[in-house]
Amino acid sequence: MRKSVIIGEKGNNMAWDDFFEDEIKCSECGTSDMVESYGSGDTFALFILDYPEKDEIRSGKAIAGSVEGILKSEISKLRGSIRDYSFTTIWKHIPNGNEKCRDIGFAKTIEEANKFPIIILMGKLATELFINQKYKEFSGLQVTSLYLPDTKIFVCPHPKTLFGGGVGEFRLALGKIMNEVKECF
């Protein structure tokens, strides 16, 4: 069910449809406005966010636009690079109120997370689903999840909390987590 995108050379005259060999669709609601995880397979840590928005859907990646911008700049402030990490979302399309769509996304996320020694739960939904707790009480801390018993798991506020004045909380948590993660590399 992976989407294979073949990027054509400039000026060639392949039809647009030829670029998409196998479009991914949600098996519950049928939408093809989906995102895939973002980042190289060589990374050790996976950030799990809640859901994609318009910018992400447009790019087909789990993070794009303002969320990608915040993470790029905050990680580089901590002397890291966004290229050292991978990113995914629980919902693989814009939330539509259908819990089955969310559960399909969650199952896929667990599958993805299994490939990483470290995961970082970002924000409310990821934290509630993986550890059944409120993220605010575990911000910056290491936790355990029955879904991933062998994985190092951390909790961090969602990057968008920066817009609501949560800069301090976000930076503190991310800084603590990055320190722990660096020790594992």
Ligand SMILES: [Zn+2]
């Ligand atoms: Zn769906």
